[in-house]
Amino acid sequence: MSMIAAFYGGKSILITGATGFLGKVLMEKLFRTSPDLKVIYILVRPKAGQTLQQRVFQILNSKLFEKVKEVCPNVHEKIRAIYADLSQNDFAISKEDMQELLSCTNIIFHCAATVRFDDTLRHAVQLNVTATRQLLLMASQMPKLEAFIHISTAYSNCNLKHIDEVIYPCPVEPKKIIDSLEWLDDAIIEEIAPKLIRDWPNIYTYTKALGEMVVQQESRNLNIAIIRPSIVGATWQEPFPGWVDNINGPNGLIIAAGKGFLRALKATPKAVADLIPVDTVVNLMLAVGWYTAVHRPKSTLVYHSTSGNLNPCNWHKMGVQVLATFEKIPLERAFRRPYANFTSNNFTSQYWNAVSHRAPAIIYDCYLRLTGRKPRMTKVMNQILRTASMLEYFINRSWEWSTYNTEMLMSELSPEDQRVFNFDVRQLNWLEYIENYVLGVKKYLLKEDMAGIPEAKQHLKRLRNIHYLFNTALFLIVWRLLIARSQMARNVWFFIVSFCYKFLSYFRASSTLKV
């Protein structure tokens, strides 16, 4: 019997960010392994015209939850959605709901955050710092609380090269920033933001670092742990391989490469691609929840959920495997054939952007205009290049994350728990994982039918022929123009033609002699 699964039995668990990528996989695993848990409270806001109930209904009826319904048929009754907006005071939770949360919660998993790299400083601080402080305050009023698990990111200290499982201080106290945001106006905040974030690459990583400091400062006598995942990717094994449902991190770029939009990326091929499957992160979260509540470590422990130091993969290996998978399982209606080049050189990258990205987009838009349609490719291309440039910082560097606490925890688990809550990334086969990942992007994110693969392959063949035709026509036009204008080009041309002719005559003569 799994000790961790048994631990969550009968518990009331509060999850923030349950509608997000990580949150959904966390709920799924909890329901599947501990169907006798009492209730999962989720803090949700209405979104995109959907009420809380509609959002929950949609999640529970998704493919991700198919297995859950078999083991826990009354899952609808065990989930309690509470209206909340984490960017507001007291999260805008009603008095009754707040009372219930305060008196019943046993475990908190705090996943909610804004993960946009370019969010405003005000909004990112509200969500990633102030909301964390507010939740800790709530936690301190929960008599039954056993553990508070805070999800940060391995990149919260990406201004360092070697990162230990400790909380590093930030140059400016979070409290000072929270206070100043109350009276500064938006224009001034945006002006001082670059000075505040110093050597952090974006507001997201900076505010996540501030969030960790808040956890340290406001921990009171709570049992707290921090988990720092690196780049969270599709599921590795559970509930099935390759599940993914948003375009964050590598996902958007994988689609852009598969559709033939993105054909070059400014990346260091040998840099470590520190991906970590979402189910591995979730297994670690549940094991940490159990360990923190049962063993009550004296201080706040930080756990790295990274792959680089235990089972490294680099961007080159990843890129090659992504392309190899697209050969076998292409995406539908590609713009061009998938092909990609990693370059760390600035000049080469600019060259590829002009020749391989912008030029084809402009040509295609001209074609759309000529055929009476609205041009759109340049806009799409700009969007992709903007996203790629935002991610560049992370694909041109490698970091070393120590994993003492994560390895210590692994050794504390029973063999059964090591199996059910496996977070040993050394067992991951990258080639297999990436293939399933790409397949998952096609099936679960783009919702493309596998029956369309032959047609997609045909489409790629047509694109290849168009490509050859276009290149030949371009070569002939350029050459014709050169010949018309330059004596030198004419001489070279006649030299090549007469050389080919002589070679062919010689070849024909020698083959006739042999006969």
Ligand SMILES: CCCCCCCCCCCCCCCCCCCCCCCCCC(=O)SCCNC(=O)CCNC(=O)[C@H](O)C(C)(C)COP(=O)(O)OP(=O)(O)OC[C@H]1O[C@@H](n2cnc3c(N)ncnc32)[C@H](O)[C@@H]1OP(=O)(O)O
């Ligand atoms: C030699 C051979 C070589 C071979 C080579 C072969 C190569 C082959 C190639 C292979 C590729 C493989 C390599 C890959 C490298 C990956 C590197 C990853 C690094 C990741 C580091 C992460 C580290 C930190 C990890 C963390 O700790 S945390 C998580 C990370 N956080 C993020 O990843 C957010 C980033 N993103 C943004 O920050 C914003 O997205 C922003 C970008 C500002 C745009 O922003 P903006 O321009 O405003 O555009 P959006 O509005 O956002 O979106 C625009 C449109 O997409 C839609 N849409 C937005 N969302 C979503 C959503 N959910 N679900 C569905 N749709 C969505 C939205 O509806 C809108 O559609 P529309 O309405 O226009 O039709």
Ligand SMILES: NC(=O)C1=CN([C@@H]2O[C@H](COP(=O)(O)OP(=O)(O)OC[C@H]3O[C@@H](n4cnc5c(N)ncnc54)[C@H](OP(=O)(O)O)[C@@H]3O)[C@@H](O)[C@H]2O)C=CC1
């Ligand atoms: N994905 C990754 O690569 C990594 C993620 N992380 C961390 O993991 C955690 C989860 O990330 P992930 O699941 O990928 O992110 P998502 O963007 O998928 O999910 C974010 C969650 O936060 C919720 N949220 C955001 N704003 C509010 C608000 N004002 N009120 C209530 N809820 C809100 C979202 O709700 P809604 O659905 O309503 O928008 C959503 O449920 C984050 O803390 C992130 O920093 C760390 C490392 C890497």
